[in-house]
Amino acid sequence: MNPPAEEADALTRAVEATLFASEEPLTxxxxxxxxxxxxxxxxxxxxxxxxxFYAGRGVALVRRGAAWHFQTAPDLAxxxxxxxxxxxxxxxxxxxxxAIVAYHEPVSRAEIESIRGVQTAKxxxxxxxxxxxxxxxxxxxxxxRPVIYATTQEFLAHFGLASRRDLPGIDELxxxxxxxxxxxxxxxxxxxxxxxxAAGPD
Amino acid sequence: MNPPAEEADALTRAVEATLFASEEPLTxxxxxxxxxxxxxxxxxxxxxxxxxFYAGRGVALVRRGAAWHFQTAPDLAxxxxxxxxxxxxxxxxxxxxxAIVAYHEPVSRAEIESIRGVQTAKxxxxxxxxxxxxxxxxxxxxxxRPVIYATTQEFLAHFGLASRRDLPGIDELxxxxxxxxxxxxxxxxxxxxxxxxAAGPD
Amino acid sequence: MSGTGLLFAVTEPAGxxxxxxxxxxxxxxxxxxxxxxxxxxxxxxxxxxxxRRQKVDLRAISILSLVDQYLDYIEQAEALKLELAADYLVMxxxxxxxxxxxxxxxxxxxxxxxxxxxxRLQLRLARLGAMxxxxxxxxxxxxxxxxxxxxxxxxGLRTDRKVKWQCDWFAxxxxxxxxxxxxxxxxxxxxxxxxxxxxxxxxxxxAMLGVSRDWMRLExxxxxxxEPGWERPRLRxxxxxxxxxxxxxxxxxxxxxxxxxxxxxxxLLRRTAS
Numbered sequence: 001m002n003p004p005a006e007e008a009d010a011l012t013r014a015v016e017a018t019l020f021a022s023e024e025p026l027t028x029x030x031x032x033x034x035x036x037x038x039x040x041x042x043x044x045x046x047x048x049x050x051x052x053f054y055a056g057r058g059v060a061l062v063r064r065g066a067a068w069h070f071q072t073a074p075d076l077a078x079x080x081x082x083x084x085x086x087x088x089x090x091x092x093x094x095x096x097x098x099a100i101v102a103y104h105e106p107v108s109r110a111e112i113e114s115i116r117g118v119q120t121a122k123x124x125x126x127x128x129x130x131x132x133x134x135x136x137x138x139x140x141x142x143x144x145r146p147v148i149y150a151t152t153q154e155f156l157a158h159f160g161l162a163s164r165r166d167l168p169g170i171d172e173l174x175x176x177x178x179x180x181x182x183x184x185x186x187x188x189x190x191x192x193x194x195x196x197x198a199a200g201p202d
Numbered sequence: 203m204n205p206p207a208e209e210a211d212a213l214t215r216a217v218e219a220t221l222f223a224s225e226e227p228l229t230x231x232x233x234x235x236x237x238x239x240x241x242x243x244x245x246x247x248x249x250x251x252x253x254x255f256y257a258g259r260g261v262a263l264v265r266r267g268a269a270w271h272f273q274t275a276p277d278l279a280x281x282x283x284x285x286x287x288x289x290x291x292x293x294x295x296x297x298x299x300x301a302i303v304a305y306h307e308p309v310s311r312a313e314i315e316s317i318r319g320v321q322t323a324k325x326x327x328x329x330x331x332x333x334x335x336x337x338x339x340x341x342x343x344x345x346x347r348p349v350i351y352a353t354t355q356e357f358l359a360h361f362g363l364a365s366r367r368d369l370p371g372i373d374e375l376x377x378x379x380x381x382x383x384x385x386x387x388x389x390x391x392x393x394x395x396x397x398x399x400a401a402g403p404d
Numbered sequence: 405m406s407g408t409g410l411l412f413a414v415t416e417p418a419g420x421x422x423x424x425x426x427x428x429x430x431x432x433x434x435x436x437x438x439x440x441x442x443x444x445x446x447x448x449x450x451x452x453x454x455x456r457r458q459k460v461d462l463r464a465i466s467i468l469s470l471v472d473q474y475l476d477y478i479e480q481a482e483a484l485k486l487e488l489a490a491d492y493l494v495m496x497x498x499x500x501x502x503x504x505x506x507x508x509x510x511x512x513x514x515x516x517x518x519x520x521x522x523x524r525l526q527l528r529l530a531r532l533g534a535m536x537x538x539x540x541x542x543x544x545x546x547x548x549x550x551x552x553x554x555x556x557x558x559x560g561l562r563t564d565r566k567v568k569w570q571c572d573w574f575a576x577x578x579x580x581x582x583x584x585x586x587x588x589x590x591x592x593x594x595x596x597x598x599x600x601x602x603x604x605x606x607x608x609x610x611a612m613l614g615v616s617r618d619w620m621r622l623e624x625x626x627x628x629x630x631e632p633g634w635e636r637p638r639l640r641x642x643x644x645x646x647x648x649x650x651x652x653x654x655x656x657x658x659x660x661x662x663x664x665x666x667x668x669x670x671x672l673l674r675r676t677a678s
Contacts, residue, residue: 016260017278021559034284034561058218070555072219077551079216079237080223090543093445099539115531117448118491160546168541178534182527189523223553274559284563292571294579300571301580319587333569361573370577372584380581 011038012046019050025067025157064157074160093124098133102155102167103179106137106148114181125149133158213240214248221252227269292333296326300335304357304369308339308350327351335360447495450474452529452536465529467522468506471499598639600627605646606653613660613675622647622671 014035019026026034031043047068051061060073072080090098097120100112113120128134137150151164161167170179177185216237221228228236233245249270253263262275274282292300302317303309315322330336339352358365375381444450454473455465478496481488502525505518546552612625626643627634634640651673654660663672 013260013275014278014281017274018260018281018561020261020272020555021274021282021561023558023560034563035281058215058220059222070222071548071552072223073215074546074552076216076219077546080219080553081550095539095543096445096535099535099542102542103535103538115528115535116445117528117532118446158548159542160548160552167538168545169538173534173538176534178531182524182531185527186520186524189527190520219553223556225556271557272555282559282561284561286563286565287568288565289568289570292569292575297571297575297579298583301576302583304576305580317587318583329569332567335569360571361576375577375581375584378581380578381585 009046011035011042012049014038015043015046016050019061019068019070022069025064025069025153027066027068030067062160063162064160065153065163067153067157069157090127091124093120094127097124098128098151098155101128101134101149102151102164103170103173105150105164106140107150108140108146108148110146111181112149131158211248213237213244214251216240217245217248218252221263221270221272224271227266227271229268229270232269292329293326295322296329299326300330300353300357303330303336303351304353304366307352307366308342309352310342310348310350312348314351447474447492448528448532450477450492451495451525452532455529456533465526467525468503471503474499475503598633598636598642600639600643600646602646602649602653605643605650609647609650609673610654610659613654613673617674617677619663619672619674622651622673625673 015031018031018034028040028043028047031047032038032040035043047061051063051068054061054070058073058076059070061068061070093116096116097112100115101107104111104115109120109125125134129136131154133152133155134149135152136147138148139145140148155161156163164170173179177188180188217233220233220236230242230245230249233249234240234242237245249263253265256263256272260275260278261272263270263272298318299314299322302314306313306317309317311322311327327336331338335354335357336351337354338349340350341347342350353366357363363369370378372381444453451470451474454477455470457473458465458469475496478488478492481492502518502521506522508518548554608627609625612620623644625647626640629635629640634643648671651660651662651671655662655673659676660673661676664670665672
C-alpha cells in the first residue's frame with residue numbers, strides 16, 4: 001500500500017505547503033519571495049522534485065506558463081465532475097476568436113475578422129477578457145495603431161497548457177503555413193516572379 | 203531527494219483527488235457516496251494510507267471530527283501568513299505631534315492643534331498609535347469629553363529615555379539654538395545672497 | 405434564436421447542373437443537407453461548411469461546385485423568403501462573378517485573374533477551417549473546473565505589511581523646538597539695524613545742495629563708501645532710500661529741483677535758484 005513518503009527536506013516541504021495553500025499558480029520568483037527570498041535555483045529543484053514525486057498520484061503538480069499549481073489528475077475527471085458547477089459555456093464565435101488569438105497572438109481585431117470573414121461583435125472580445133483568457137497587449141505599429149490581443153496565464157491554466165507551444169497542432173499548422181496571412185501564402189505559392197508583378201502598378 | 207511516490211492504487215488516488223478538490227472536510231460516508239458507493243472499509247483503508255503517506259510532508263491529511271481534509275502541516279502554518287516589515291520615516295507633522303504629546307501629556311487633539319497652530323489630521327494620531335508610541339489615556343473632564351493622549355513605555359524605550367523628565371527642558375532647547383525663530387535661521391543661511399541683492403540695480 | 409425552427413432542406417441541385425459546365429464532382433449527400441440559418445458565422449463559414457461536405461481535402465475542393473452550392477443555398481433561402489443578411493448576398497454576387505470569370509476564356513481576364521481569386525478563397529477557407537478545428541481541440545482539453553480541479557479550500561497566502569516607523573531623538577526634539585519657535589507668543593524683536601534716518605539724510609542732502617547750483621546725482625550725495633561703516637550694502641540701501649525721500653521733501657518745500665531724463669535714469673537734483 002502506501003508507506004510514508006520519503007522524508008522531504010525543509011525547503012521542499014515549504015514549497016509543497018505554499019503551493020497547496022495558494023489560491024493561484026505561483027512562479028518560482030513568487031515562491032522565492034514568499035519563502036524569505038530563498039535561492040531560485042533551490043526552489044526550482046524543489047519544484048521539480050515535487051513534480052516527480054506527485055507523478056501518478058491523484059493530485060499533480062503542473063506548470064502553467066511560468067507558474068506552478070496543484071490540480072487533480074486529469075484521468076480522474078469522471079469521478080470529480082459530478083455536482084460540479086458547469087464551466088463557462090462559450091459561444092461558437094467566442095471559441096473561434098479565442099483560438100485565433102491563441103494561435104496567432106498578438107493579433108488585432110481586423111486580423112481576427114479577416115480570418116473569420118465576419119465582423120466580431122465587441123461583446124465577444126469582452127467575454128474573453130472577462131473570463132481572463134485574453135488581454136490587450138499593446139498596439140500594432142501600423143496606421144490607426146490598432147489594439148492587439150494575446151492570451152493570458154489564466155488561459156494556459158484553464159486549458160491545461162504548460163505554454164503556448166502546447167497548443168494542439170500548433171507546430172503542424174505553422175509548418176503548413178496555415179498561421180500565415182493569405183497574402184503571404186499566396187505569394188509563396190505563386191512564386192517570387194509573380195509576386196513581384198503583383199506588387200507592381202495597377 | 204524525492205523519488206516518484208510509490209504507485210497509489212486507483213481508489214487511493216480517487217480519494218486523494220476528491221479530498222483535495224473538496225471545499226469542505228469529507229466523512230468516509232461522503233467519500234463513499236461521491237465515489238460511486240465504494241465500500242466504506244476500503245475508503246477507510248485508503249484514507250489511512252494517505253494519512254501515513256503524507257505524514258512528515260508539507261501537507262497533512264487530518265481528521266476533524268468524523269471528516270477528513272488536507273491542510274498545511276501545522277509547523278508550516280507561519281508560511282501562510284507572512285509579515286513584511288517596511289521601515290518608514292515619521293512625517294514632519296507626526297513628529298511634531300509626537301513631540302507635543304511627549305512634552306504636554308496628557309493632551310487632547312484640540313490642545314495639540316492649538317500648540318501646533320495647525321489642524322492635525324486624524325491619520326497622524328493613528329500613525330503614532332500604530333507605531334505604539336502614544337495611546338489614548340482617558341478623557342478630559344470638560345464639555346465634549348475629548349480623548350486625551352499620552353506616550354507609552356515603548357516611546358521611552360525607542361527614544362532611549364528613562365522617563366519623560368529626560369526630555370530636554372525649554373532652556374536647554376534654547377541654548378541648543380532649537381528655539382530660534384525659523385526666520386532668523388533662514389536669514390543667517392541666506393545672508394550673503396541678500397547682500398548681493400542690495401548691490402543690485404543702482 | 406436557434407430554437408425557432410428555421411430549418412430547411414437544400415434539395416440536391418440536380419447533378420445535371422454541375423455537369424452542365426463540366427465542373428468538379430457533384431456531391432451525393434446534399435439531399436439530406438439541413439441548414440440552419442442561425443448556425444453560420446457569416447458567409448465564409450457557410451462556404452467552409454459546404455466545402456467540408458465535398459469530403460475532400462480543402463486543398464482539393466472544387467471551387468466551381470462550391471460556388472454552385474452556395475448560390476443554390478442562397479436561392480433556396482430567397483425562395484423560402486428567409487431574410488438573409490447583406491453580407492451573404494454580397495458573397496453570392498462575388499461568387500457569381502468568380503464563376504463567370506472562371507468559365508471565360510483566359511485571354512479576356514482582368515487582373516487579378518479568376519484563378520488567383522479562387523486560390524485566395526481556398527487559402528482563406530483553409531485558414532478558417534484550421535482555426536475551427538483548433539478551437540474544437542482546445543475545448544476538448546482537460547479544462548480546469550470541468551476535468552481537473554484545483555484545491556477546493558486553499559488556505560490562501562497572505563502577506564501582511566507592517567510599517568516600522570522610524571524617528572530619532574534629535575528629530576523629536578527639533579520638531580518640538582520648531583513648534584515652540586513657530587507658535588511662541590510672537591515678541592518681535594526688530595534687530596537694531598544701522599540705518600540712515602530721514603532727519604540725517606535731510607540734513608546731509610540740504611547741506612550738500614548748498615554748495616553749488618550744478619545738477620548732482622542723488623547717489624553722489626550719499627556718504628562715500630570709503631567712510632568706515634558706509635560700505636555695508638544694507639546701510640547704503642537705507643541711505644539711498646532716506647536721501648531720496650529727503651530730496652522729495654526738499655522739492656516739496658521748494659528748496660530743490662528734481663530731474664530725471666528717463667525711466668531708470670539717474671535722479672538729478674540741485675538747489676532752487678532763489
